[in-house]
Amino acid sequence: MVPVNYYLALGAVLFTIGLAGVLxxxxxxxxxxxIELMLNAANLTFLAFARQSGNLxxxxxxxxxxxxxxxxxxxxxxxxxxxxxxxxxxxxxxxxGLRDP
Amino acid sequence: MGDKAEVVLFWVFAGPLIASxxxxxxxRNPVHAAxxxxxxxxxxxxxxxLLTAHLIAFxxxxxxxxxxxxxxxxxxxxxxxxxxxxxxxRMSAMKWAGLAGGAALLFLVVQAIAExxxxxxxxxxxxxxxxxAVGRILxxxxxxxFEATSVLLLVAxxxxxVVSKKRI
Numbered sequence: 001m002v003p004v005n006y007y008l009a010l011g012a013v014l015f016t017i018g019l020a021g022v023l024x025x026x027x028x029x030x031x032x033x034x035i036e037l038m039l040n041a042a043n044l045t046f047l048a049f050a051r052q053s054g055n056l057x058x059x060x061x062x063x064x065x066x067x068x069x070x071x072x073x074x075x076x077x078x079x080x081x082x083x084x085x086x087x088x089x090x091x092x093x094x095x096x097g098l099r100d101p
Numbered sequence: 102m103g104d105k106a107e108v109v110l111f112w113v114f115a116g117p118l119i120a121s122x123x124x125x126x127x128x129r130n131p132v133h134a135a136x137x138x139x140x141x142x143x144x145x146x147x148x149x150x151l152l153t154a155h156l157i158a159f160x161x162x163x164x165x166x167x168x169x170x171x172x173x174x175x176x177x178x179x180x181x182x183x184x185x186x187x188x189x190x191r192m193s194a195m196k197w198a199g200l201a202g203g204a205a206l207l208f209l210v211v212q213a214i215a216e217x218x219x220x221x222x223x224x225x226x227x228x229x230x231x232x233x234a235v236g237r238i239l240x241x242x243x244x245x246x247f248e249a250t251s252v253l254l255l256v257a258x259x260x261x262x263v264v265s266k267k268r269i
Binding site for chain 2: 004007009010015018019020021023024025029030040043050051052057059063064066068069070071074075077078081084085
């Protein structure tokens with residue numbers, strides 16, 4: 001089989017791409033997509049370790065991660081729509097209502 | 102499945118996976134970014150099948166590539182932002198700091214992975230990763246988190262409706 005290190009390294013690369021997206025991009029929707037990428041990288045690592053040790057707990061955790069990601073996407077996108085309605089922008093560095101008194 | 106065929110399949114899925122994940126960041130248009138993310142999720146499902154996680158692979162396609170990405174596309178079309186508003190990235194200092202931080206993290210994690218040596222794979226039975234096996238563990242060992250997930254989804258539905266109402 002392919003060594004487990006390959007899967008872990010693939011997860012690391014995917015997580016790094018997601019992290020760079022969160023730090024670099026302005027558009028809140030793209031930032032959300034990058035967060036989804038990071039969650040998927042964590043899932044990949046869980047599944048690789050579950051297969052390596054031969055127990056199924058990693059699959060259960062991956063299942064929960066998918067459910068939580070669905071809930072997070074629904075609430076997060078609703079927040080983005082609400083912000084766009086009140087501010088007319090979704091750029092994450094222009095929404096500073098909590099920072100500027 | 103032969104050893105060689107599996108290595109080939111791994112790269113068949115891993116290459117496009119990294120390329121389309123990078124495409125999410127490179128895309129000027131958010132719809133292109135969303136389609137790139139869908140491609141990434143499909144490739145990831147292939148990787149999951151290689152890891153004998155059949156149920157999670159199908160959930161990945163149904164829930165992620167299906168439901169969540171449709172939600173993203175709907176929001177992108179609802180907002181109908183102009184292109185130049187989306188194309189501009191954050192100021193370049195933040196950009197370089199982000200890229201350097203990401204590269205440093207990648208270096209540390211890959212080094213840790215290389216040091217761990219990577220133990221071999223355990224042998225698993227034929228029902229590993231099937232709906233029956235994962236369902237059994239979900240409804241016995243993980244019953245409480247499973248029920249908590251249903252409450253979480255209910256809260257998410259109510260929260261999404263309340264937040265996106267006209268008057269908060």
